[in-house]
Amino acid sequence: MIKLNQxxxxxxxxxxxxxxxSxxxxxxxxxxxxxPFALSKCKDAKVYDLDKNEYIDYILANGSVVLGHNNKLVNKAILNQLKNGISFSLPNKLEIxxxxxxxxxxxxxxxxxxxKNGNDATTAAVRLARHFTGKKNVLFCGYHSWQDWYVGKTSKNSGVPGEISKLSHxxxxxxxxxxxxxxxxxxNKIACVIIDPLPAIESKPNKNFLKYLEKKCKEKKIVYIFDEVVCGFRYLDKSVQGNTGVKPDLSAFSKGIAxxxxxxALVGKKNIMKKFSEIFYSLTFAGETLSLSAAREVLKIHNNLDIPSYIDRQGLRLRNGLNDLIFKNRLENKLKIYGSNSRLLIKFHEDYSNNKINFPQEWTKTVCKFGILNFGVSMISLKHNNEIIDxxxxxxxxxFSDINKIL
Ligand SMILES: Cc1ncc(COP(=O)(O)O)c(C=O)c1O
Incomplete structure (x- = not known):
């Protein structure tokens, strides 16, 4: 039993x-x-809770940590920038x-x-698409943000006017x-198609489907948007668009950047992006320099190091280990590892249902007891080396023997 008094x-x-x-x-x-409820410290692949228990972290701050926690080079970049100030009254060179x-x-x-958040980029993309096309309807696939245009179509939609929800599909x-x-x-009423091109459950991007959407959007003059907030700078070739050759009009990046x-960052084609000058998308902290200096450092590291390939290899090592245990514990008909190597997802097998067990909850309780932090989703960082994975x-x-007993 771990101590969790604090x-x-x-x-x-x-x-x-x-x-x-929050x-x-x-x-x-x-x-x-x-x-555990709260954490107080993190370094590389490990985090520590208020009772000083140590965990190998597979949540990685909602996937926003790619190099490992508390990275020396990123810290140095932030500290260097701190000497010159944080937020300026005019634009700064780091933005460029x-x-x-x-x-x-x-x-x-x-x-x-x-x-600042993935939410800003996806929501700005939708507004820009509506402005660019003069159309209102949004076709979406995935989780995109807490904004009305998206949340209106979820089970937590209270507070969102029906007039807005009815435009999203x-x-x-x-x-x-x-x-x-x-x-x-x-x-003729569609402004955009927005899609997470590599959802948690998929082992790899469905290139055929993404290409089909690209073709259809081009034909119908619909803005095609990739939400690469999670997969960007984590999945192979740094992005799904880089990996598949599918070219969206706009794309949202966030968690992998800094x-x-x-x-x-919302990035995209010039003819659409330049229309930002005609709409309102403005944030006091958009040019905040500590985050930009961290982003510059991270993106420079990507110049010389194929981080996504490393993550893929380490994810595969973990996947093989888990599959082995599923097999040895005769759980093949009950549990399955879904997702890509960069975001493994363990859950009930699609052919198995057991309404009596809240699997994510049981899983979380069990893994925490053994010093692992995750809720069924495992993200990998550059610090998840062979020793950590093994x-x-x-x-x-x-x-697995505990989980076997519960199942
Ligand atoms: C695919 C995707 N898009 C957008 C978001 C929203 O990002 P944020 O929580 O930073 O606003 C998330 C958050 O998890 C996400 O997974």
Missing amino acids: SRKFRKYYNKLIPGG TFSKVEYFNDQNV EVSELLKKHIPSAEMVRFG RFIYGDKKSIDKLFKKFA NGMPIS KTINKYKYI
């Missing part, structure tokens, strides 16, 4: 003051007295330097606008019929 005390205090928590997944999946690096790494990037990844139905129904510092697999040997 965590339990802090949980009570926090909940009295911060309703719902980030949904951080409170939603750790809603149990037997899991980071834009040039993004242009270099992302095939469709001709122009760039900065924001969800389609199914890889399912041409589901998007064709929407193309037909909303015909190793945990808050920044996002140590994790060793811990999973015990975890």
